[in-house]
Amino acid sequence: MLSWPGAWVRRADRIDSSSSIQQESTMSRRIEDSWCGVIYGWFVVIGWAVMLGQWLKTYVRHMSSPLFWVLYAVCLVGLVFLAVKVPSAIAHVRKSRAICPHGLRGGNPNKRCERCTEDLEQQRQLLEEARQENERRKRIADSAANLRQEQLRIITEQRLRREDELRSLSPREFEDACSEMFRRLGYSVRQTPYSNDGGKDAVMTKDQRRYVAEFKRFARDKGIGRPHLQKFLAAMRDESADRGFFITTSYFADTAIAYARKNSIELVDAVKLVSMMREAFPDSDVLAVSAMCLNCGEVHAFGLDESAERTCACGQTVVCDVLGEPMSVRSILSMPSCERCGKPLRVVVGRGGKFWGCTGYPNCHFTKDFSAADAEQVGWSADA
Template identity: 25%
Template sequence: MSRRYRRSRRDPGLFEIATTSDWKVSAAMAAVCLVAATVLIPAVLGNNRILGGLVQVFVPLAWLMTVLFGSIALIRFSQQRPQATPTPPRSPASRPTQAAVRATETSLPEADKALPAKSLASTAAAPEPRPTAWSRELIDRIEWKRFEDLCRAFYRVKGIRAETTPLGADGGVDIRLFQDDTAPERCTAVVQCKAWNQAVGVKPVRELRGVMAHERVNKAFFMAPNGFTDEARAFAAENRITLLDGKLFLAMLERLPEPLRQQLLDFATEGDWTTPTCPSCGVKMAARDSKRGRFWGCTHFPRCRATLQMRSATP
């Protein structure tokens, strides 16, 4: 609203305020007029020789305003008092929406009335067919958290105890492997997962080598669907780090027995498996727009301000 528009608006008068406000407002106005008629006007003007004659004018006027505002207060009170039924009063603004909801409910089958509105809206679009076989495209489309969980599940079906790290800063490692039967609680290898749409450079691989030294493990695996740079491969070869790109991971999945391969496929593509998970909250993120382009933002914004770059390779 512009300043010019605000200035041109007519200020409401006392009568308009009384008739449109709560009954307590008009009751307070009546009380003020009563005090003015019985105390203020006689006290201020009664002892004044010049203005004393005005008492006969203002006192009846004050009494008239007292009766007027008192009557408005009674009318407003009768209109606003609670109804005898336990149903709470509905505001006029909400009635059109509630009527539309009732009309929609009466047109739906009984079984559909129990569904949330969001679910009813989503039934209009046919769900995407669930993949029936592993492929490089499928692996590339898996969101980062599901890819991490898939890697953990892969090691578990191979008979290796694998545990993922909690959400948040992972310290350069996503999964820890435990293969020492003599010391079951001792970590024997660490795994880092990066579901990026580009090759992983040498910096994350160096960070994984630092984790190896810190946790005193001799083996590490780096799993990234879109591969690694030549510098990263050279550093990994010198530091006992096994690099697994999408092509190699697909071959490892296809070598599994059919029941296990299908089990992992069902796990990887269950529910919403392409929308990224918030790295802080663990909820599914939503697509956002900005001047720099589209990105993924947490649905708990502004409580959570986590964002992720949108993968251009993801349909």
């Protein structure tokens, strides 16, 4: 419960104090309401209402007259209007007559004090410089992230051409890597769900022919026998496939080789898989990797046998950590291209969900929806 007279003074003091901390001691004092002030304020308001009623009663013969109540309501509205406007008026007067930190009355709000005006302009310049610096650092951070993703892609493509690296992948990563290999070789690939796939990991088309593929990441000494291929042949028939690819990081037993030869199944063991990876990713010989300084934006090249840290000319430590990172198979997956600048798009997670954003941001602001069709094109789940 508040008293209107007390609230006027308190609200005016609050508005004054928000203008500047330096002027708080010279502009006004805060008056705290007490119970006496609250009771007094409401008595004043009630007294105004009673006096208003008696005054109107003198000029209006009957209180039951509609004219009496109309005038009474209009006057009460006027009192409420004054209750709202008076604190602002008091604050404005006090602010306009406040003594600035340099001793001049009304110097700061009325721009009479040259030193206050200079200080205000200096503050604005500092804020603008800070804003520009934040934007510059954000641009550098975005560029550094894009460069790191590109270096990770190059390193991953190189490592996929090694048999031991292929075995180090998880089953899901191995499926993604093999699917991308076929895309690079000219196939249109639709990956099946990672579980309950019906004995097939991908359905592919090329030159109007239909193919089914199964990817098995096994240890070197765990061979593939005929039972695996019998299950795979059933999946081929379900898809009415012209031919099948059964790919593994191990080897095939003689019974499996004989069975595949009779049923249009092409077997790809670890040695042949490495050869296909080299064909799919031919330009993956990496001699150096790059990292960007987060302070000045300079790009530094690191040899494969060099230290992962270096001091930039600006004094900032530049860290190149992509060589120690595990393979990022998703970094090599085919991405849609930007319709404006032609650079690859990347998946961005925003407040409204996933969408495609250009890797050229902030120079390019192109975006597009992350649809189910796009997810299928790159072998991703739209909900993943």
